[in-house]
Amino acid sequence: MFGFSGCDLQVDNPNQPDKARALASADDVETLIASSYVKVWEIGHYWTNANFAFNHMSSRHTATWGNNGMNDLGREPREPLPNSPSYRWAYVFEGHWGDAYGGLSGASDGISAIDAGLEIGPGGERNGRARAFAQASQAILSCLLALWYDQSFIVDETTDLASLLETVDYNAMASYAMGKLNEAESTARGATFTLEDSWINGNSWSNTELADYLVSWKARCAANLPRTDAEASGANWSQIISDSQNGIRDVVVVGEDRSSDTPWVDDLKRAGTQNGTWHRMHMDWVGMADQSGEYQDWLAQPTEQRLPRKMTFGDDKRFPVGYEDQTLTDPVSPSVAGYGPRARYNNSVIFRPERGTYRQSHYGDARYDEYLLSSWTATFGDMEHMSAKEFDAYIIEGRYRMGDYAGAAEMINVYRGEAGLPPAPSNPTDPVPSNAAGECTPKKRYDVQGRCGNLQDAVWFEHFEQVFNLFGGLEYWHGRRNDILPAGTALHLPIPAADLEVLQRDIYTFGGPAGGGAGNPIPPSIVPGSLDSALERVTYALERLEVQRRAERALEDLVVR
Known part of the structure; x- marks a missing residue:
């Protein structure tokens, strides 16, 4: 089997497997289709990708740790994104790309198997559910490629990977994704089924609820696509409003004990809100609520001379009214002077001064403290996915x-x-x-x-x-389309350098003074075949998704750098 290097689906297969091993069962195909959605969850809620760094680039969060590229990508003035295969935190570029194409490969292989005659359940009674769910994953993952990358490949069960593929720009990918969202919604509404509780953990949705979820994704995708205010002005806001009103408006996924190697963990809420390590509010964010004049004085200083300030917040009850230092184990209560219902004051300034005191802050968000306190790895409890x-x-x-x-x-x-x-x-x-x-x-x-x-x-x-830490990218995309990101901030990710090398194309990047563009891709070919061939691909895809999932967990390095 062959595939995009970013999919991590290349498999050395010197010995052709026997028939029993090569042929996956109908249940395996269904499992593969269900697993394709896990990649949506990983893109939106994990940290071995661009989520942490780009949230900091929005100037809503701040941190100086090297982990996740936060130090490198958060410096001001902005520098070119370090798109290099040797970059220590190269998963900033590769994570979303690999997850998207891994999920697209699984969903597309599953649909190919159904199209080739596979019956899931007696007489194929579960085929409609499997197809609708696979199409949903294809649509959402294609949307996420459009939101994150300047260009990408359109890949589904109809793609002839034996021929030369061209990348399409983010607008073309978004147009394709919206078409797939419409197709998946139509498929879901035209069938009758209930999702397995584990497919979107804790949500045993009906076909209608899955369709409504896709309507919400149409709103999220269209609203967040524009790269500038000018592009946002041309978006179809009437349709965005309609979809925002008519889709599922609250989605909560249930976290599980991480000792079971579950994928259902939310790193944004588990690590991305820790005031003692990974998160503080950026002065450019919290300063909009300041009433003391300290933010304005901070702005008046040369960037490298700016220091964290204590502020006051007037009537806004979400912010603390005093400077009592609190710890994570203290209750979140408006009666405690160092706490507001959502924000907290921290006396300590934890970020390394040699990496820029302008990135230091006393203030942090506290709304997910209860989730953090659920266990030391914070994997239990409800995890917001849409609100x-x-x-x-x-x-x-x-x-x-x-x-x-x-x-x-x-x-x-x-x-x-x-x-x-x-x-x-x-x-x-x-x-x-x-x-x-x-x-x-x-x-x-x-x-x-x-x-x-x-x-x-x-x-x-x-x-x-x-939208604080609700889904990876929301704060950055909001700043991007409203022209309120710091000057020189990259407007999207380039194709990962490792993939550009495989494709024998020039490496390029964005941000700061960087320019450049990518050439035509030459992906390895996949030869289409019969039902047996499709099932063989499913077998290998399942194996590689499991290997990739374990490798991603092994990458998690919680030691600050």
């Missing part, structure tokens, strides 16, 4: 971009009211109201004058607040 707050944010942004400022203000003021803030104005040029002390939230991002923000600033601020 109504995320989809409200798309509706609010869509209304704003379409000129429905009153509608945007009406929705955003629900969240502002819950936080103790006065209503934002529906006139987009008016500043948000100040209290009797002259305090207003949010302030304008990056504004040394400390001016009160307007409705658009409030939209940006609440969006960042509501």
